[in-house]
Amino acid sequence: MGGSDRNHSLAEFAPAGAKKTESLFGRNSFLPENPAIAASVEAFARGAQRRCDPDRPGARRSGSGSKISNFHTHTIYCDGKDTPRELAEEALRLGCPALGFSGHSYTAYDPDCCMSPEGTAAYRREVLALREEYAGKLDIRLGLEQDYYSELPREEYDYLIGSVHAVKKNGEYVIVDWSRDMLLKGVEKLYGGDIYAFAEDYFRLVGDLWERTRCRIVGHFDLLTKFNEDGTLLDETHPRYLRAAGEALDRLLEAPVLFEINTGAMARGYRTMPYPGSVLRRAIARKGGTFILSSDCHRKEQLLYGLADQLNQPYERVEEAP
Ligand SMILES: [Zn+2]
Numbered sequence: 001m002g003g004s005d006r007n008h009s010l011a012e013f014a015p016a017g018a019k020k021t022e023s024l025f026g027r028n029s030f031l032p033e034n035p036a037i038a039a040s041v042e043a044f045a046r047g048a049q050r051r052c053d054p055d056r057p058g059a060r061r062s063g064s065g066s067k068i069s070n071f072h073t074h075t076i077y078c079d080g081k082d083t084p085r086e087l088a089e090e091a092l093r094l095g096c097p098a099l100g101f102s103g104h105s106y107t108a109y110d111p112d113c114c115m116s117p118e119g120t121a122a123y124r125r126e127v128l129a130l131r132e133e134y135a136g137k138l139d140i141r142l143g144l145e146q147d148y149y150s151e152l153p154r155e156e157y158d159y160l161i162g163s164v165h166a167v168k169k170n171g172e173y174v175i176v177d178w179s180r181d182m183l184l185k186g187v188e189k190l191y192g193g194d195i196y197a198f199a200e201d202y203f204r205l206v207g208d209l210w211e212r213t214r215c216r217i218v219g220h221f222d223l224l225t226k227f228n229e230d231g232t233l234l235d236e237t238h239p240r241y242l243r244a245a246g247e248a249l250d251r252l253l254e255a256p257v258l259f260e261i262n263t264g265a266m267a268r269g270y271r272t273m274p275y276p277g278s279v280l281r282r283a284i285a286r287k288g289g290t291f292i293l294s295s296d297c298h299r300k301e302q303l304l305y306g307l308a309d310q311l312n313q314p315y316e317r318v319e320e321a322p
């Protein structure tokens with residue numbers, strides 16, 4: 001894929017602590033000054049490269065022992081079903097080298113699915129304690145799924161996933177992924193039923209994710225297609241849709257971010273394909289984006305849901321779309 005140029009440049013990654021490098025992915029001049037953060041950027045980028053290289057030894061194996069790690073994991077502190085320890089044990093059982101936790105940041109517009117401010121403090125304590133306890137067995141990372149509208153965290157995290165779950169319009173929020181009905185009602189009320197105007201606003205926020213959050217990973221790039229499995233919500237090849245998505249993509253390609261191949265909606269029965277959809281996935285690959293596999297796990301039985309299969313997909317191939 002076009003991304004191979006960028007991946008090759010990872011070998012030239014500057015030593016931790018360097019202020020400027022040729023680039024992280026080949027054309028960015030960004031490198032965090034904090035050596036610890038720089039090191040985690042490097043580890044992430046290398047990990048993503050390994051996980052997405054279908055030619056690497058063992059890449060085509062599936063099931064336990066597949067050596068895949070997941071960095072998008074929810075727990076009982078937000079809308080997940082399991083404790084951090086239960087998830088860590090499952091990761092060990094599956095032979096994962098690493099496990100990243102990414103609780104939902106607190107959002108005032110939808111307090112039910114996210115961590116409360118007090119819950120966030122407890123989540124941090126528990127994951128940090130596990131990180132020490134499991135050191136040498138499992139590389140645990142403390143992350144956060146940072147919603148676009150959440151306040152930026154004051155505490156340090158190993159990484160952030162930047163995600164747009166709602167679009168604010170005229171002082172009201174349209175929640176993107178709650179239900180098809182709720183989404184359509186919001187679009188009707190605030191956009192006069194123009195789903196592409198909504199998509200343009202959605203992708204404007206997505207394109208701004210790195211600027212706003214300094215996220216390492218862009219979460220579910222086209223979450224607004226969650227209820228579009230049958231194609232009746234919107235046309236994912238519509239020129240307005242592709243233009244909006246393409247502009248977001250172009251902005252994010254200037255930042256040191258990884259794009260998720262996210263199987264979360266497959267695990268929960270909403271979709272048969274991961275985010276992003278095939279047209280946008282090919283566009284990201286063709287333009288040189290780097291992918292990371294994410295299960296967006298909400299229950300431990302689905303910690304690596306569908307990820308091994310994704311390694312068999314020909315992401316490196318350049319196709320003529322969009
Ligand atoms: Zn999310």
Ligand SMILES: [Zn+2]
Binds near residue numbers: 072074145
């Ligand atoms: Zn999530």
